[in-house]
Amino acid sequence: MALNLPQGVQITGPIKPGYESVLTFEALELVAKLHRAFEARRQELLKARVARQARIDAGEMPDFLPETAHIRAGDWKVAPVPPALHCRRVEITGPVEAKMIINAFNSGADSYMTDFEDSNSPNWDNQIQGQINLYKAIRRELSFKGENGKEYKLNDKIATLQIRPRGWHLDEKHVLVDGQRVGGGIFDFAVVFFHNAKEQIARGAGP
Known part of the structure; x- marks a missing residue:
């Protein structure tokens, strides 16, 4: 199946039936926009991470960045916790597989963190099917x-x-x-946010 792709965007993974519902032109436009805005900085941070780890391995103790001292010394506070997150005594996590999503949502836990990374075995099919599952779950349309x-x-x-x-x-x-x-995180965020943020806000749950 051929997709209508924004300029500069290529998809090399197979496009199975249904994938087009989340790999839309507009969602991929957001992916491309975020990539162009953050990729250079992401690569800088990944290189800095390797160098930092080498210094720590050599005996340097972790510390805060000097350039952020003014933030730590400033007078500020974060925004209030959203009402939906006031109670988090019991929290469950798991991959974005349909049966797991349903069982986790229905578990009686206060919150469910659905996971696009290690518990999901993040191959192409798991990631895209996970996006489809989440789209349906947020709209209360998911079944298995x-x-x-x-x-x-x-x-x-x-x-x-x-x-x-x-x-x-x-x-x-x-x-x-x-x-x-x-970046995997940029792709996951952009597709989820584009398709579901407004729906979540309308349901009073936040994106």
Whole structure:
């Protein structure tokens, strides 16, 4: 299946039926915009991370950055915690697989952090199917039928959703912008945010 892609965007992974629902032109435009804004800095930080680790391995003790001293010395406070996150006594996490999402939402936990990184085995199909699953779950449309015929559906009351994109040290090798691999975290965030932020806000849950 051929996709309509923004200028400079290439997708090298297979496009299976349904993938086009999340790999839209507009969502990929956001991916490209964020990549062009942050990729140079991401690469700088990855190099600095290696150098920093070498110094720590040589005996240097971790410390705060001198250039951020004015922030630590300043008089400020963060915004209030959103009402949906006031109660986080019980929190569950797991991959963005359909059955897991439904069971986690229905678990009775206060919040559910769905994971696009290590627990998800972040290959191309898992990442894109995970985006589709999350899109449906946020709209209360996700269901799953097991091999034994058991059906899984979302309850009326579900856990508060939190989303963990991949770390900025990981690439999404199947998506290129201007010939460069896109950061996995940027790709995950951009696609989730583009498709679901307004829906989450409308439901009073925040993006």
